[in-house]
Amino acid sequence: MRALVWNGVNDLAVETVRDPGILNPHDVVLDVTLTVTCGSDLHFIDGYLPGMRAGDVFGHEFMGVVAEVGPEVRRLAVGDRVVVPSFIGCGECFYCTRDMWSLCDTTNPNAALQQPVLGYPSGGIYGYTHPFGGYAGSHAEFVRVPFGDVNCFPVPEGVSDVQALFTSDAVPTGYTGADYCDITPGDTVAVFGAGAVGLMAAASAKLLGAERVIVVDRLPERLELARTRVGAETVDYSEVDSVQEVLREATGGRGPDAVIEAVGMEGHGTGVQEAYDRAKQALRLETDRATPLREAVLACRKGGVVAVLGVYGLTDKFPMGVVLNKGLTIRASQQHGQRYVPRLLRHIADGELDTSFLATHEMPLEDSVRGYEMFKEKQDGCLRAVFRP
Amino acid sequence: MDVTQKAREKAREAVASAVGAAARVLPGHLGQQGGGGPARQTLTIARPAAEVLAAWGDAAVVSRLLGEVASVRQGPGGRWTFTLASGGELAAEPAEVDGGMELRRADADGPREPQEDVRDSEDDTEGGRTGEQPGQREDEEVLLRVTTRPAPGDLGTEVTCEVARELSAGVGGVPFTLLYRLRALLLTGEVPTIEPQPAAREEDR
Numbered sequence: 001m002r003a004l005v006w007n008g009v010n011d012l013a014v015e016t017v018r019d020p021g022i023l024n025p026h027d028v029v030l031d032v033t034l035t036v037t038c039g040s041d042l043h044f045i046d047g048y049l050p051g052m053r054a055g056d057v058f059g060h061e062f063m064g065v066v067a068e069v070g071p072e073v074r075r076l077a078v079g080d081r082v083v084v085p086s087f088i089g090c091g092e093c094f095y096c097t098r099d100m101w102s103l104c105d106t107t108n109p110n111a112a113l114q115q116p117v118l119g120y121p122s123g124g125i126y127g128y129t130h131p132f133g134g135y136a137g138s139h140a141e142f143v144r145v146p147f148g149d150v151n152c153f154p155v156p157e158g159v160s161d162v163q164a165l166f167t168s169d170a171v172p173t174g175y176t177g178a179d180y181c182d183i184t185p186g187d188t189v190a191v192f193g194a195g196a197v198g199l200m201a202a203a204s205a206k207l208l209g210a211e212r213v214i215v216v217d218r219l220p221e222r223l224e225l226a227r228t229r230v231g232a233e234t235v236d237y238s239e240v241d242s243v244q245e246v247l248r249e250a251t252g253g254r255g256p257d258a259v260i261e262a263v264g265m266e267g268h269g270t271g272v273q274e275a276y277d278r279a280k281q282a283l284r285l286e287t288d289r290a291t292p293l294r295e296a297v298l299a300c301r302k303g304g305v306v307a308v309l310g311v312y313g314l315t316d317k318f319p320m321g322v323v324l325n326k327g328l329t330i331r332a333s334q335q336h337g338q339r340y341v342p343r344l345l346r347h348i349a350d351g352e353l354d355t356s357f358l359a360t361h362e363m364p365l366e367d368s369v370r371g372y373e374m375f376k377e378k379q380d381g382c383l384r385a386v387f388r389p
Numbered sequence: 390m391d392v393t394q395k396a397r398e399k400a401r402e403a404v405a406s407a408v409g410a411a412a413r414v415l416p417g418h419l420g421q422q423g424g425g426g427p428a429r430q431t432l433t434i435a436r437p438a439a440e441v442l443a444a445w446g447d448a449a450v451v452s453r454l455l456g457e458v459a460s461v462r463q464g465p466g467g468r469w470t471f472t473l474a475s476g477g478e479l480a481a482e483p484a485e486v487d488g489g490m491e492l493r494r495a496d497a498d499g500p501r502e503p504q505e506d507v508r509d510s511e512d513d514t515e516g517g518r519t520g521e522q523p524g525q526r527e528d529e530e531v532l533l534r535v536t537t538r539p540a541p542g543d544l545g546t547e548v549t550c551e552v553a554r555e556l557s558a559g560v561g562g563v564p565f566t567l568l569y570r571l572r573a574l575l576l577t578g579e580v581p582t583i584e585p586q587p588a589a590r591e592e593d594r
C-alpha cells in the first residue's frame with residue numbers, strides 16, 4: 001500500500017510499504033477514508049521529539065471503514081464506518097476502567113523505553129515515535145487498530161466523514177482542556193493558540209457554559225475563525241505589548257477564571273526570553289520554547305485553572321512561584337478520546353458543534369508531503385491538511 | 390556555573406539516560422551493559438496471586454513474555470531450557486518459594502547445590518554489612534525469581550520479578566518488560582506487539 005513516511009528531520013515521502021494485518025485477536029484493520037495533520041507531528045518532523053526511525057509510517061488522527069476483524073472482536077463488522085481516538089486503550093486496565101485512556105497500562109509495546117523518563121509509561125499511539133509504542137500510523141491506505149471494540153466508534157448517520165474525523169484527536173483534546181477548567185456560568189476562559197486544538201478548546205468552553213472565551217494567536221485567518229465560527233473574542237499577541245495586561249484589563253482586573261494552553265513546544269515569543277529559548281532549543285539544550293506556557297500561568301486569575309494541552313518535553317524556567325502564590329491548579333494530559341467521542345458525535349449530530357471548518361485543505365495522500373509543508377508553514381491559511389488515501 | 394551551562398548539563402544528563410535506556414532495551418543491544426547482579430522490578434497486576442504464579446509456571450507463557458530475549462521449552466522431568474537470542478542455552482529447574490517461584494540453574498546432572506548461604510554472616514562491627522550482599526551467592530543460582538504480595542484494596546497482586554544477568558544484562562528494562570507483558574496478557578488476553586507492520590526501510594530494522 002502507499003503511505004506517508006518519516007525518513008529524517010524535515011524529510012518526508014510517500015512510499016510503498018507492506019499492508020498491515022491482524023496481529024492480535026482483538027485487532028481490526030481499517031480502510032482509511034480520511035487522515036489529517038496534527039500539530040503534534042511537527043515536534044518530530046522538526047526533530048525536537050526523538051524516537052522516530054527512518055521509514056516509520058506516521059499520522060494519528062483518522063477515520064475509515066472496517067476492512068478486517070480479529071477473532072475476538074465482538075461489536076464491529078466489516079463495512080462499519082468508524083472514527084478512532086489517537087491513543088490506544090485496552091478497556092481493561094486500571095487507567096482505562098477509570099476513563100484515563102491515554103494512560104493505558106497495557107498497549108505500549110515499548111513501555112520500557114519510556115519508563116526511565118516518565119517512571120510510569122503512557123499508552124500507545126499510532127505513528128508517534130517508538131517510546132510511544134512504535135505503532136504504524138494512519139497516513140496510509142490501511143491501518144491496524146488494536147482492541148477494535150473499545151477504540152472504534154461507529155459514526156452516526158447525519159455526521160459526515162470530515163465532521164467525524166476531528167473527533168479522533170483535535171476535538172477531544174480541546175474538549176479535555178475545557179473539561180479541566182471546571183467551568184461555571186459567568187466564567188471567562190482564555191485560550192492560547194488558535195490551531196485546531198485551540199479552536200476546539202474554545203468551542204468546547206462555550207458548550208460547557210463559559211460566558212466569554214478569549215482566543216490568543218497571531219495568525220489573522222485563525223483569529224477570524226475564532227470570531228466567526230466559535231463566537232470568541234480575540235487578541236493578536238504580535239500587536240500588543242503584554243497579553244497578560246490585555247487579558248487583565250478585559251476581565252475587570254481579575255484575570256480569566258481559567259486558561260487553556262494549546263500551543264506546545266514550538267511556541268513563539270518576543271524579546272529576550274524568545275532569543276534565549278530559541279538558542280537553547282537550537283542547541284538541543286532545552287526541547288521547548290515555553291513562552292505561551294509561562295504566559296498562561298501569569299495571565300490566569302488567582303485560584304484559577306491552567307489546562308495544558310500543548311505538548312512539551314524538557315522545559316526550564318517554569319514560574320513555579322507564580323503557581324504557588326496564586327494558588328493555581330495545573331491540569332494536563334494527553335487526550336482521553338474514548339471518554340468523549342460518543343458525546344462529541346452527538347453534539348455534532350445535534351448541530352451544537354461545528355468541526356468541518358477545520359478542514360481548510362483536502363488532497364490525495366500522494367500530495368501529503370506538500371500538505372505538511374503548507375500546514376507547518378501555515379501557508380494559504382492552512383489549519384489542517386486532510387488526506388484521502 | 391551559569392544558567393545556560395547548568396541547563397546544558399541537565400539536558401545532557403536527561404538525554405544520556407533516555408538514550409541509554411533505549412539502547413539497553415532495544416533488540417540487539419541486550420547484554421551489553423548494566424550492573425553486576427540480577428535486575429529487579431515490581432508491578433501491580435489486578436489478578437489473584439494464584440493466577441499470576443500459574444502463568445510463571447508455564448514455560449510457553451514465559452517464552453512469550455521473554456519475546457526477543459530468549460525462548461523457553463520444558464523438557465522431561467520438568468527441566469526448562471532457555472535458548473538465548475544472543476546464542477547459548479541455559480538449563481533451570483522450577484522450585485516453589487514463599488509466595489512465589491524460582492527457576493534455579495541446573496547442570497547436566499541435576500540442580501546445583503546452593504553455595505553456603507552468606508545471609509547475616511558478614512555483619513561488620515557497626516551492624517552494617519561488608520562484602521557481598523545478603524543472599525548474593527544464593528542469587529547466582531537463580532535465573533528468574535518471582536514473588537508476590539497482596540496489593541492494597543482491590544488492586545490485586547504486587548509482583549516482583551528478578552532476572553539473572555544473562556537474561557537481563559543487569560538492567561531493569563527486562564524484568565519490567567516481562568511484568569508489563571504479563572499484566573497485558575492476564576488483563577486483556579494479548580501481549581502488545583508491532584511486528585510485523587508497515588514501514589519503509591524495513592531492511593534496516
Ligand SMILES: NC(=O)c1ccc[n+]([C@@H]2O[C@H](COP(=O)([O-])OP(=O)(O)OC[C@H]3O[C@@H](n4cnc5c(N)ncnc54)[C@H](O)[C@@H]3O)[C@@H](O)[C@H]2O)c1
Binds near residue numbers: 039269
Ligand atoms: N494533549 C493532547 O492529547 C494533544 C493532542 C493534539 C495536539 N496536542 C498539542 O496541542 C498543540 C496545538 O496543536 P495544533 O494542532 O492546534 O497546532 P498548530 O501548530 O496548528 O497551532 C498552534 C498555534 O499556536 C499559535 N502560537 C504560537 N505561539 C503562540 C503564543 N506565544 N501565544 C499564542 N499562540 C501561539 C500558532 O500561531 C498556531 O496557530 C500542539 O503542541 C500539539 O502537540 C496535544
Ligand SMILES: [Zn+2]
Binds near residue numbers: 039041061086
Ligand atoms: Zn494529535
Ligand SMILES: [Zn+2]
Binds near residue numbers: 092093103105107
Ligand atoms: Zn488500558
